[in-house]
Amino acid sequence: MINRGGDIQNARVRFAPSPTGRLHLGSARTALFNWLVARGSGGAIILRLEDTDKERSSEEFERDIMESLRWIGLDWDEGPDVGGGYGPYRQSERMGIYPEYAARLLEEGRAYRCYCTPEELKERKNAAVGEGRAWRYDRKCLGLTEEERALLEAQGRPYAVRFRVPEGEVTVNDVLRGEVKVDASEIDDFIIMRSDGRASFHLAVVVDDITMEVTHVIRGDDHLTNAVRHVLLFTALGAEPPMFLHHSLLMGIDGTKLSKRHGATSVSDYRDMGYLPQALVNYLALLSWSPGNDREIFTPGELVEEFSVGGVSAGKAIFDLDKLNWLNRQHMKALSDSELTDLVIDHLDQSFPRQKLEIAVASVRNGMETLADIEKQPLDIYVQPAGKLSEKSLKELEKSPDLKEALGLLVSTFRKYPSNDMATAEGIVVELRQEAKERGWKAKTVLWPFRLAVTGQTVGPDLTYLIMFWGPGGCADRVEATMRTLEERDE
RNA sequence: GGCGCAUUCGUCUAGCCUGGUCUAGGACGCCGCCCUCUCAAGGCGGUAACAGGGGUUCAAAUCCCCUAUGCGCUACCA
Numbered sequence: 001m002i003n004r005g006g007d008i009q010n011a012r013v014r015f016a017p018s019p020t021g022r023l024h025l026g027s028a029r030t031a032l033f034n035w036l037v038a039r040g041s042g043g044a045i046i047l048r049l050e051d052t053d054k055e056r057s058s059e060e061f062e063r064d065i066m067e068s069l070r071w072i073g074l075d076w077d078e079g080p081d082v083g084g085g086y087g088p089y090r091q092s093e094r095m096g097i098y099p100e101y102a103a104r105l106l107e108e109g110r111a112y113r114c115y116c117t118p119e120e121l122k123e124r125k126n127a128a129v130g131e132g133r134a135w136r137y138d139r140k141c142l143g144l145t146e147e148e149r150a151l152l153e154a155q156g157r158p159y160a161v162r163f164r165v166p167e168g169e170v171t172v173n174d175v176l177r178g179e180v181k182v183d184a185s186e187i188d189d190f191i192i193m194r195s196d197g198r199a200s201f202h203l204a205v206v207v208d209d210i211t212m213e214v215t216h217v218i219r220g221d222d223h224l225t226n227a228v229r230h231v232l233l234f235t236a237l238g239a240e241p242p243m244f245l246h247h248s249l250l251m252g253i254d255g256t257k258l259s260k261r262h263g264a265t266s267v268s269d270y271r272d273m274g275y276l277p278q279a280l281v282n283y284l285a286l287l288s289w290s291p292g293n294d295r296e297i298f299t300p301g302e303l304v305e306e307f308s309v310g311g312v313s314a315g316k317a318i319f320d321l322d323k324l325n326w327l328n329r330q331h332m333k334a335l336s337d338s339e340l341t342d343l344v345i346d347h348l349d350q351s352f353p354r355q356k357l358e359i360a361v362a363s364v365r366n367g368m369e370t371l372a373d374i375e376k377q378p379l380d381i382y383v384q385p386a387g388k389l390s391e392k393s394l395k396e397l398e399k400s401p402d403l404k405e406a407l408g409l410l411v412s413t414f415r416k417y418p419s420n421d422m423a424t425a426e427g428i429v430v431e432l433r434q435e436a437k438e439r440g441w442k443a444k445t446v447l448w449p450f451r452l453a454v455t456g457q458t459v460g461p462d463l464t465y466l467i468m469f470w471g472p473g474g475c476a477d478r479v480e481a482t483m484r485t486l487e488e489r490d491e
Numbered sequence: 492g493g494c495g496c497a498u499u500c501g502u503c504u505a506g507c508c509u510g511g512u513c514u515a516g517g518a519c520g521c522c523g524c525c526c527u528c529u530c531a532a533g534g535c536g537g538u539a540a541c542a543g544g545g546g547u548u549c550a551a552a553u554c555c556c557c558u559a560u561g562c563g564c565u566a567c568c569a
Binding site for chain 1: 492493494495496497498499501502503504505506516517518519520527528529530531532533561562563564565566567568569
């Protein structure tokens, strides 16, 4: 699909989640697009909590949403916690302002009272559907006579307020999809005030966007048809509709909307699983957005720099864990040993002195694609007592050629080096290779026993790290311990 | 059912607006090779797509129409 949206200037955008669950990846993606547009256009981003559904909303989720957003590096200029000139930013605290807008619409004849009960509506709807007719609200209450209305009022019948959808064609201006035109006759007279006096979602959103002076509404594709209703409301309220950008929805690998069935779906889940926030953001951005060249790795700052709505595609977006894993690995590579060690500590149950831990982490880091992968690394070799070998290692050792001489060479070489640093460690390995060559051995003849004798295991980190961890002397001790083990075994 | 949106390798996408340079490019995954003390990582190579059908045109992934499929909306949910 072709999208050559012009650059957006000074956009005032909002991210409006309902705190009915932890921040979903899909919501995070919406938030990211909003943030990118705000930051990239020199505008502002508002965090607005749509918490009118008291049953399902909770403070805990509210906290998770804000923490998750901050964790992935998104901030906001106005919101429930930071305030701003257009507050309050919690919809539950704005309930007082909607009725006046409904009243205005009522006065102007753009809305009307509907006394139909949900039961009556259901009945008429079923009847219509039963006859194979499309059901739209039948405007029964729009046609009420004065007497009928007076009677209903006298009975104290509760009423909802319906928007009177005008005739004509409605156009939604969408950055990605151009002008989406829908005939208003497709839309029925939707409710803007419930019979209990609370504003409906549609009214609340539009009033909020008007009063908060939102210029660009960036949200999921599922709201595209709702946008038609919203444009109608903006117009009826005398406001210029904002520009819309309805991005595609995030789907699971089977093509259905990403949900719990697909596994972890919330940002905090991914934090706990050991993903880096910059990797997650990078991945979410790359779903539907492309810089137009082959670049894939971006820090959040670079995304702001490179992002343009013209690079956003309108097509579906399927969440692919493999690619996230790869990106996470790329971002982990960018961390220093020290930084990685700091991050990995939370996922580790063993404890080492800091210095040792850093070496240990450095030695296994290329085997990790998430921070949590530290648990799967063979760190236990570092706590294994000297001279204790696995059965498999013992067997490998025993069938190794020129074993005695090789072990002797190891000890004598290690003993030559009192200092312990990277250069020394690397030097030792080079020297061992050299020695092997001179004896007409394959490198393996001495290096394989090295690994087995020092760690007691057949798999583990590069030899250089082993030297750094125990020091050359420590390695010599461990080889000697292994020699004793072998002797005992012979007896 | 009605309306809307979408449709390039399995997945994310480049290309589409401004038709030819596309025997369709990149990335993930997968497969193979190399490297190698182990496991990895890394390097190199391979696999694989314009949903289908009609037009328009000298020429279509690119423009138009139809069909199919997927998704969404169609609530006194948000």
